[in-house]
Amino acid sequence: MTAVADAADPRLADYTALTDVALRRKLEPAQGLFMAEGEKVIRRALAAGYAMRSMLLTPRWAAAMADLVAGVDAPVYVVEPAVAEQVTGYHVHRGALAAMARRPLPSVAELLPAARRVVVFEDMVDHSNLGAAFRSAAALGVDAVLLTPSCADPLYRRAVKVSMGGVFQVPWARFASWPGDLEVLRGAGFTVAALCLSERAITLDELAERRPARLALVFGTEGDGLTRRALAAVDTHVRIPMDAGVDSLNVAAASAVAFYATRPR
Numbered sequence: 001m002t003a004v005a006d007a008a009d010p011r012l013a014d015y016t017a018l019t020d021v022a023l024r025r026k027l028e029p030a031q032g033l034f035m036a037e038g039e040k041v042i043r044r045a046l047a048a049g050y051a052m053r054s055m056l057l058t059p060r061w062a063a064a065m066a067d068l069v070a071g072v073d074a075p076v077y078v079v080e081p082a083v084a085e086q087v088t089g090y091h092v093h094r095g096a097l098a099a100m101a102r103r104p105l106p107s108v109a110e111l112l113p114a115a116r117r118v119v120v121f122e123d124m125v126d127h128s129n130l131g132a133a134f135r136s137a138a139a140l141g142v143d144a145v146l147l148t149p150s151c152a153d154p155l156y157r158r159a160v161k162v163s164m165g166g167v168f169q170v171p172w173a174r175f176a177s178w179p180g181d182l183e184v185l186r187g188a189g190f191t192v193a194a195l196c197l198s199e200r201a202i203t204l205d206e207l208a209e210r211r212p213a214r215l216a217l218v219f220g221t222e223g224d225g226l227t228r229r230a231l232a233a234v235d236t237h238v239r240i241p242m243d244a245g246v247d248s249l250n251v252a253a254a255s256a257v258a259f260y261a262t263r264p265r
Contacts (some may be wrong), residue, residue, distance in 0.1 A: 001062055001069060001076045007086035012077060014099040015056050015087045032102045034155035036165075038094035039065055044165030046072070051101040058084060058095040065096065102155065108146055108173045108181065112188045115143035116214050117262065119255060120185075120192075122178065122230055123150045123221040130154060131162030132252035133219075138166035140259035145172040146216075148179075179233040186235070190216040194234040195254055196226050197247060201237035208261045217258050219251050 004012060014033060033053060036045045039061065046052065052074040057065065062078045069076050084092045112118070119142050124130050130152050137145055145154070151174070152159065154167040175181040185192055191212035195204075207215075218234055220226030231237065240249065240257055249257065 001057075001078050004077045004079050005083065007079075007083050009077075011054075011075070012056065012079075012087050014054060015084075015097060033099050034102055034160065035157045036098045036100050037092070037096065037157060037161050039068075039096055041160060041165045042096060042098045043068060044168050045098065045100050045160075048165075048168035050103065050168065053099040053101055055099075056084060056087070056092075056097040058092070061095040106171065106173050108175055108184055111144040111146070111171050111173050112184070112190075116264070117142055118144045118146055118185070118190070118216045119259070120146045120148070120175075120182075120216055120218040121151055121251075122148045122218065122226055124219070124251065125150070125152050126222050127152050127156045127158040128162050129222060129250065129252040131159035131167070133255045134159070134163040134170060134172075135166040136252070136256035136259055138163075138169040140256070141263055142170060142259055145170050147172065147174045149174060149176070179227075179230045182230075182233045185216045188214065190214040191236070192216045192218060192234045193236050193238045194218040194220075194226055194231055195240070195258060196220065196231060196237050197239060198231065198237045201239040204238055204240050204258060204261050207236070207238050211265070215262060217255070217262065219255055219258075222251055 036042045052072050054074050055072070055076045057076060057078050058081050059078060062069070079087070081092070081095070119137060121130070121133065134145060134154060154172055160167055182192055191214065193207055193215065195217060218226065218230065240254060
C-alpha cells in the first residue's frame with residue numbers, strides 16, 4: 001500500500017474526475033475500465049475473474065481490506081477522505097474504489113445453450129433500475145441478461161453499485177440488432193413473453209402455470225414501455241395482476257416479481 005497526499009498525483013489518474021465514458025476510452029474499448037465501489041462489490045468483481053488495475057482506499061478501509069490487498073497484484077493507494085473526494089469529484093462514502101479491466105462481451109448466441117430462463121431489457125437507460133434488475137436476476141436464478149443496443153451500461157459505476165455485484169454474477173450480452181435478433185431466441189426454442197399492458201395479455205400466473213421449457217422475459221424502458229415493433233415480434237403478452245387502481249410497477253420491481261413467479265419449480 002502506498003500513501004498519497006496529493007490529489008493531482010498522476011498515479012491516481014484513473015480516478016480523477018472519473019466518468020464512465022472517459023474510463024471506457026482510456027484504452028481500446030475492449031480493454032476499457034470500470035469502477036467497482038465498496039468492499040463487497042470489489043470482492044465480487046475479483047471473485048468473478050475481473051482483473052484489477054489499481055485500488056484507492058481511505059485508511060479505515062485499508063485496514064478492513066488488508067486480506068484482499070495482500071492477495072492482489074496491483075498498486076493500492078491510500079488517501080484521506082477529503083483527497084478521495086478531490087480526486088473523484090464526489091463523496092466516496094464507502095471508502096473503497098477499484099479500477100477494474102473490462103472483458104470482451106460474449107455474443108447472445110454464446111450464452112443461450114446453457115440457459116433456460118433469460119431476461120431481455122429494451123432501451124433501459126436508468127442505471128439504478130438496471131443495477132436493481134441485475135441484483136434480482138442474480139438472486140432469483142436468471143441464467144442470462146440480454147440488452148438491446150441502446151440499453152445503459154451494466155458496468156457503469158451506479159449500476160454496479162446498486163446491483164451489489166450482481167452484474168458480475170449473471171452473464172450478459174447485447175443484441176446486434178433489435179427486435180430482429182429475437183429470432184435468435186425463438187430459434188433456440190425460447191418462448192418469448194413481453195411484460196406489458198395489452199388487451200391480449202395473459203396473467204403472469206397463467207404464464208407460470210404453462211411452465212415453458214425455455215423462457216425469455218422481455219421488459220421495456222422506464223417511461224414508454226416496449227416499442228410496437230417489439231410487442232409485435234414476441235410470442236405472448238403478459239401482465240402482472242394489480243390491485244388498488246395501480247396499473248403498473250417500476251421496471252426493476254416488475255422484473256423481480258416476474259423472476260420469482262417463473263422460477264423453476
